[in-house]
Amino acid sequence: MFFAALGSLTFILHEQHSIWGGNLLSILSGEFAYSYGMLLSFLTMTVWVIAMRGKYLWLLAGLLEAATGFAHGYALLITGFSSFFILLGGNFKPGLKFLCLSHGLAFYLLAGWLWPLLAMHSMTIANDSSFMSSNWLDYVPKSFWPVLSCGLAGSLLFFKASIRKHLTSQYKNAFAFFFAATGLAVTLWLCASRIGLADIRFYPYALLLSSILCGWLLGEAFNLLTRSYKLIINIVTVILTAGLLCWIMAQVEKAPHWLLRNMAGYEDKSAQIPASLFPVLQGNLNSPRLLFEHDPLNNDIGSTRAIRSFTLISKSAPCFRGFIYGICFTGTCCIPITGGSFQGSLIALNPVSQRIYGYKSCSSTYAITP
Secondary structure (H helix, E strand, O other): OHHHHHHHHHHHHOOOOOOOOOOHHHHHOOOHHHHHHHHHHHHHHHHHHHHHOOOOOHHHHHHHHHHHHHHOHHHHHHHHHHHHHHHHHOOHHHHHHHHHHHHHHHHHHHHHHHHHHHHOHHHOOOOOOOOOOOOHHHOOOHHHHHHHHHHHHHHHHOOOHHHHOOOOHHHHHHHHHHHHHHHHHHHHHHHHHHHOOOHHHOHHHHHHHHHHHHHHHHHHHHHHHHHHHHHHHHHHHHHHHHHHHHHHHHOOOHHHHHHHHHHOOHHHOOOHHHHHHHHHHOOOOOOHHHHHHOOOOOOOOOOOOOEEEEEEOOOOOOOEEEEEEEEOOOEEEEEEEEOEEEEEEEEEOOHHHHHHHOOOEEEEEEEEOO
């Protein structure tokens, strides 16, 4: 599992993109929910694998799956669909009972969010755009090259009969499950736009699971080879680990600068960018979003994007948190909140908010106890 952990580290630190979610750059740019979803999704998948070994922890599985759903919808899709692979492990009836209990618990815990989502699906704006890139590095980032090479080497080692004979059924089931989950992620990535989903949201799962599989293959092959070549395998492991870490860290260029900028404090950041964005975003009473949100069919339920959150860092306070509300009768406004006292502002971005509140913006001092 050591090389599998290195594979996941490669995914976390790669810098090919900062918008798809899951890696460090995405977190530094404010994409928290997707990253939480990926973590909880993987933890839930480990419980699915444990179920293939005859340990049906349905209560833990249901709680983890519900937490995954609360974090991100795409994480819930991957987690939910991958669970049915445990039925192929040989214990069909106990596995089916386990899935009914765990999925049932997760559904009831999620029902307050999931049921309105399904009921109002026809009123939501489709997010089914297809992402196409002419840069092949977007699909196979440079950071992953050594990991993929390790996976290829591990696969070749398993052609050796003396290695395969030591494989247990538990290992085979676990590997088959994660291999199938990787295939599921790739399939959803290729077909998502045809079923009304954003295809690129599934590709990080293909990257993460494939990198874990590659590391797992090599690590397990080395583990089995230590029976006969312990000293050689230990030396090769040390060399490979040092080489992988050096390669991974050599690809990390943007994260330190992004981190320093985030920690510099919002007081030192130029206000020119938001000042230029507000006039563009403010819209008017006839803009498409306002027309949609004030349509009689949608007037009572509010925006489909009810709330979004972001984190900023202040020099004078440990953490500066704000919430962006997108409620239909107020439009979009930004309310900064922090621990302690600071000078903040409430900014109304569209005419509807301006008419309700009677101002475009105001400044005041907030004293909020965390």
